[in-house]
Amino acid sequence: MHQVVANQLLAGDPPETWQAVQRLDGLGYDWHNIMHMIASLVTEDVYRALNERRQARSCRLCPPAERAARRLATTGNSSLDEA
Numbered sequence: 001m002h003q004v005v006a007n008q009l010l011a012g013d014p015p016e017t018w019q020a021v022q023r024l025d026g027l028g029y030d031w032h033n034i035m036h037m038i039a040s041l042v043t044e045d046v047y048r049a050l051n052e053r054r055q056a057r058s059c060r061l062c063p064p065a066e067r068a069a070r071r072l073a074t075t076g077n078s079s080l081d082e083a
Contacts, residue, residue, distance in 0.1 A: 001039035008038075
């Protein structure tokens with residue numbers, strides 16, 4: 001998953017990934033923890049896609065990721081279950 005996130009950042013696709021990284025960095029999180037936070041969102045989407053037998057959102061971050069980043073800043077919980 002580290003590589004998936006790294007690939008998204010290098011490609012700039014989706015731009016929301018870099019925006020989320022910048023936001024979390026601005027909140028004082030270190031790079032390794034940011035990578036894990038972003039990877040957890042990708043992992044959740046892939047897991048749900050497999051369980052629902054649907055295609056993943058191309059491992060793209062989307063509005064739920066932004067809500068998760070905001071929730072993390074206020075509560076410390078970034079789970080998509082509450083998105």
